[in-house]
Amino acid sequence: MPAQRPRPGGRPTVRTVAEAAGVSVASVSRVLNGLTTNEETIRRVREAVAKVGYVQDSAARSLKTRQTGQVAFAMADIGNAAYLAMVRAIQPILREAGYRLLLHSTDADIADEIEVLRSLNQRYVDGLIICPLRVTERHVEELEQAATPVVVIGQLPAGCPVDNVRIDSRPGVARAIAHLVDGGRRQIALINGPVDTVPGRSRYLGYLDGLRAAGKEERRELVAFTDFSVEGGAKAAQEILDVAEPDAILAANDILAVGALQTLRQRNLKVPDDVAVVGMDDTELAATAWPPLTSISLRAYERGQLAARLLLKRLADPDRAPEWVTVEPQLVVRASSAAVTTP
Amino acid sequence: MPAQRPRPGGRPTVRTVAEAAGVSVASVSRVLNGLTTNEETIRRVREAVAKVGYVQDSAARSLKTRQTGQVAFAMADIGNAAYLAMVRAIQPILREAGYRLLLHSTDADIADEIEVLRSLNQRYVDGLIICPLRVTERHVEELEQAATPVVVIGQLPAGCPVDNVRIDSRPGVARAIAHLVDGGRRQIALINGPVDTVPGRSRYLGYLDGLRAAGKEERRELVAFTDFSVEGGAKAAQEILDVAEPDAILAANDILAVGALQTLRQRNLKVPDDVAVVGMDDTELAATAWPPLTSISLRAYERGQLAARLLLKRLADPDRAPEWVTVEPQLVVRASSAAVTTP
């Protein structure tokens, strides 16, 4: 005999509520999900819920509905200010829509990124926003057969049928060069980050574009590469200053720019009087540095917002055509790049 | 007739695998979970899994096992560098242990914090690390009957049976004052953050402790309060400098300290020659500011690590006694507080 086990200590389930309210579990479920129900039934269920302290079990609900109410964001490293800005943008939008946010730090590991994509068919999230460092063929493959909607922040190969938010730093860098030239700068140095990445290449090309537009030639001794750190920026600036006399330095990152500022200070070069400095990403660091740093904003916050909204749209309508959104870089001018005062 | 529906397009389940391998679903489950099984069975199941492209459904698994493989971290605002440091510390530890990390930003809203605690009995996570702004009676109540293990980062009332990582900024501030006095400073100002919080009060008390230890009296005109922003710090410094001549400023936060640096620069006061400056939290900002900022480290990263480890221990053994860990603040000395050079 399948006796009605009273489950004395157990936490309440729909059954418990149904018994307390004197209705069926189906009715309880209907009330809980706001389906058409009699006023009286609603009242009784509500009371019973309060009385027994019932809370829905999300695993059981997910199993039935095939929805988790969760969304993941995957990026290389949340310590990076740009990714942090994205998280700050994404979180409130998802939360507002009733989703919980799950974080994946991939440590700049391509294999990890692929793994995140594959793991989607464990169905622990309803969707994913990913910010890949590079997009390999494997990425595209996995993206195409991902088990849930995915929004990519970054450059995607043409024809990849995935929602996408993109930005190209190239014109941003070119514009910054124009700004420096307009301000009377003649010898503009570039401190770039790693160049074997898509953004690294874009920045370099933007630099060349800018020089060309100003009718200038590239001078190899004005270009340095390094990793993204204050020390890296300081050292790169030293290398350049040892062999050349730039009157402006463009750095691939605010962190690098701060390093450059330190070197300039050590050498008693005044910013912006002797040397102008421009950073990139427009992070908090740019605003708090001294002098305040002109910076090329890559709109991380906006990109995060757009990606989150794109994902919500996709979740609401899985059949809509993939949408690609492009964001323009923006030059945020501060004191560090003021025009030279004619002597 | 309950015909064996072939589910042609459906994604593979244990059933699909069982059929492909010619074994029972029970055997599939056993292999998947590493329980004792025949070598041959293991092989066949593995092959079948690969062949049909099977992946476990996490909702179904959670429903049975009552475990989610997820842990949440709740804090006021991930934009705050201290919380960010905690996330960076917590994430790899949980990940290593096979847990996914869920993020809750409560926007410094007490009701939200309570809600997070209550929502635990939806069972969408196996545990929670929370960093409350204040701990009210409601908090304690909810903590005591939380549906999953919770680790609190912050001050908990004595007797609250919950794992806890704590730090008291008070002795840290007192030590910083001693450091300034040792460096020859006589008029030490305090720019505090909001004082109606536990940390705000602690900092003020630490300031008084420090003065007393040095045989000094508090002078009201040397103390200001403001919100945590660069502008707030700058303005507070102006107010103090308008009515007094401090030779040192202690700020409740690196952000505030940077604001103070800006004001000092405007007034042509040299740091550290004329005025020493000390910040708090020892964030990236302290290291990149000019001059590099002495800062009281509240060890956010370490606290995050400890909390994560405490939670893992609790998850492994729910019956162990609650553990309280205390972390000591640490003074990180940089150029901004160098001793006065005797004229």
Add this chain to the structure above:
DNA sequence: TTGAAAGCGCTACCAA
């Protein structure tokens, strides 16, 4: 509008 019942995909019990 309601209740009975099927079953989401999985694990774990029990008997063989």
Add this chain to the structure above:
DNA sequence: TTGGTAGCGCTTTCAA
């Protein structure tokens, strides 16, 4: 060691 099967807690037909 294995397979049959009950059932985790919920939603959603289907008939009444």
